[in-house]
Amino acid sequence: MKLGEYLEKELVLPELTASTKQEALAELLAPVVKKNPSLDAEEVFNVLMEREALGTTGIGNGIAIPHGKLASLDKIVVVAGRSFEGLDFDALDQKPCKIFFMVLAPENVAGTHLRILAQISRLLKDEDFKQLFMESDSQEALWNLLSAA
Template structure:
């Protein structure tokens, strides 16, 4: 599976406006809805906030991968957002988050959901990739970096 199998260019946000966890989640959800407008926005927010209550999806190194599962979804969907200034996402390392991938999976497909999370984590583990994603200015450039790195895995 490739990240670009589930991430569309329209689902990339070059600069998040939100300053709180909830505001960032709202923007990332809106980007997912560009691709899957039939999804229930409030239900998705509830699922994501419930997951965050279990423990922050801020994994450190300026990265967060909020994720959840929805019953009425037929395939994985993904959005990406970047915050140059960083957002307090209650990350494991206590540092602000700059790069966000929001992953939404069908309720009954644990295996593919976990593979997608692992793939995203591996991509962002590379500090050179994080630096590149933080330094470009356009949606097309961000998407191109993800495409290039996706092919290298």
């Protein structure tokens, strides 16, 4: 499975401007709603916040992987984002998060959803990949890196 199969260029955000968890989730969500106007942004945001209430998706080492399931989705959507400044995402290690992957999935695709989360986790354990992710100088460069992953 390739991450690029579930990611679109418009959903690669090379420079997040958010300074809080809520702002980051809203910023990651905005291009998804733009591409899928039938989605209710408030509903999706609430699903993500409910998931965060169960336990942070800021997994540490500068990485956050917010995710949620929605009945209104018909396919898995992945958004990648990067924050050069880093922001407090209530990460397990209490360090700012700089690398974000948001995964939204229909309620009926649990297996695929988990495989995508596992693939993202594997990629982000690779220090070379993380360095390339942070050093890519444009949306195009990030897209090329991610679509091959």
